[in-house]
Amino acid sequence: VTVGIVGLGLIGGSIGLSLRHARHTVLGFDTLAAHGQTAINRGCADSLASVEEVAQADVVFVSVPPLSVGPMLEALLPVKRPETVVTDCASVKSEVLKWVSEHAPGERRFVGGHPMAGHEKSGPAFASAWMFRNARWILTPAKNTDKDAIKLVEGLVKEMGATPVRIDPQVHDRHVAILSHLPHALAAILVEMGAELERADLVGGSWRDLTRVGGVDPELWSQIAIGNKVELSKVLQQAEGRLRELRVALEQEDDKAVRSFFDSARAAKGKHET
C-alpha cells in the first residue's frame, strides 16, 4: 500500500523505515526541511511531498507532537481521499478522540493510535526499522470507525513487528500516566537532584537505569504532560503521598512502616512477573 507520514521525527522516521523494509511506498512530510532531508538520507521515505499529496495515500500516519495533532488533522482531513485511513501516534488519546468527534463527527476512517516505543533521543537521525519490534501498539477506534480501516492499520502495525492492542482512550491515558509519564517525571527529578552533587561520578547501575529518560526533549514531554494532565495529576499526587509516607516513617523511626513500604513493592513486583 501507499503510506503517508506527516512528521518525520523519531517515530515517523521509524515508521517509514519499517514500512519501506516491508516494501511499501512511503511519502513523507515535515514542516522542518532538515528533518525531511535527514529522513530521505536515512531511507525513512521514498520521497517528500506536500500535506495534500501525502493525504492521497492509502494510510496516513500523523506523528507530530501532541499539541500539533489537532491542527494537523484540521489541515489533513478536508483534503484527503474519502477512503484514506488516518491514524495518529500521540501518547495521549482522550483529547485526540474528543477533537475528532467535535471537528469531524462523520469521520469513520480515523483510528487513534499510540506505539508504545521510543528512545531518549529525538529526531529522524535516531529512527530505526527495529523501533517497534515486540512493542505494543495501542489503537483506540471509536464506535463508528470502519472495521476495514482498523484492520488496515492493524496489518501495518504487525508488519512493523508490533502487537496491536485495542483499548478505551481513557483506560489508555490512565495506563500511560503510570507506566510512562510518571516514570519520565521521576527520572527528570532524579537527574536534577543529582546535578547538585559534587561527585557525580559515584553512580551505580540503579542510577543509570532510573535516569536514562531523565533528559528527554522538554518541548515534546511538556506537551505530553499537559495533554494528559487529568490522569497525570492524580498519579503525581499518589506518588507524593507514598514518598511522604516513607519519609514520615523514617522521621518517626517507625521501622515497621519502613519495612512495609518495601514489602508492598516486593509483593507488587512478584505480581508483575507472574
Added chain:
Amino acid sequence: VTVGIVGLGLIGGSIGLSLRHARHTVLGFDTLAAHGQTAINRGCADSLASVEEVAQADVVFVSVPPLSVGPMLEALLPVKRPETVVTDCASVKSEVLKWVSEHAPGERRFVGGHPMAGHEKSGPAFASAWMFRNARWILTPAKNTDKDAIKLVEGLVKEMGATPVRIDPQVHDRHVAILSHLPHALAAILVEMGAELERADLVGGSWRDLTRVGGVDPELWSQIAIGNKVELSKVLQQAEGRLRELRVALEQEDDKAVRSFFDSARAAKGKHET
C-alpha cells in the same frame, strides 16, 4: 594474602569469587548454613570457618546487612589479631564510623567501605566475580586509621576491578541518598502503582528501566533506609516538593512551569554527560 569474609551473601560471595580469581585464600563465615554451602559450591570461599578463625586473616570484609554491622564488629574486633585489617561494606557510613569511634576508639585498622555495585537479586547464588568491575568502591578511613591498612584494602579493591575512592562519611551518605536510596524508593513506588493496573502488559522501555530495582530485598532495603534516615528524609522531601510543583503547574494550566520542569532536567542531564 589471606582474606576473611563475614557474610556470604551477594556482596560477600562476589568478593570471595573475585579475590579467589586473584589467587588469594578466602575463609568464609555466614550465620546461615545454606548461604555457606552455596558459597562453597560456587567457589566463593576456599573453606568455611568460625568468626574467631576468620578474624585471624590479614584482611576481613564484613558484608552483612547494615543493622548487623555493629553487632558483628563487636564480636570480631576483640578476637582478631592486632594487625588484622577490618573493612565493612554497608551502604551507609556515618553510623558505622560512629559505632567504631565509640566502641573501639583505639582501633587503627578499621577502614569503612562501600562497594557501589549490586544486583536486584540477593544471596550467594547471584554472586559474580565481575560484580565490582568498573565500579567505585568508597573508603571512609578515619583520621587515626593506619595508612598501610588503607593501602592493603585499596590494593584488594583494585584486584577486584574496582576503583577505590576516599571520601568523608557524611558526604558519602548524602550522595548515596540521592544516587541510590531515592532511586530505589521511587522504583518501589512505581512498581506498587503499576500493580493496580489491569493491563500490566502495556509497558515500554522506560517502565522496565525504572522498575528493575523496584522489588529488592525488603529486609535489606528497610535497614539501608533506616540507617540513612537523616539524609534520605531530606532527599525524599525535596522529591515530594518537585512532584508537587509539577502537579500544581498541570492543575493550574501553567504551561510555562511545566516546560521549565522538563527544561531543568534536560540542562541537568547535559551537565552530567559532559
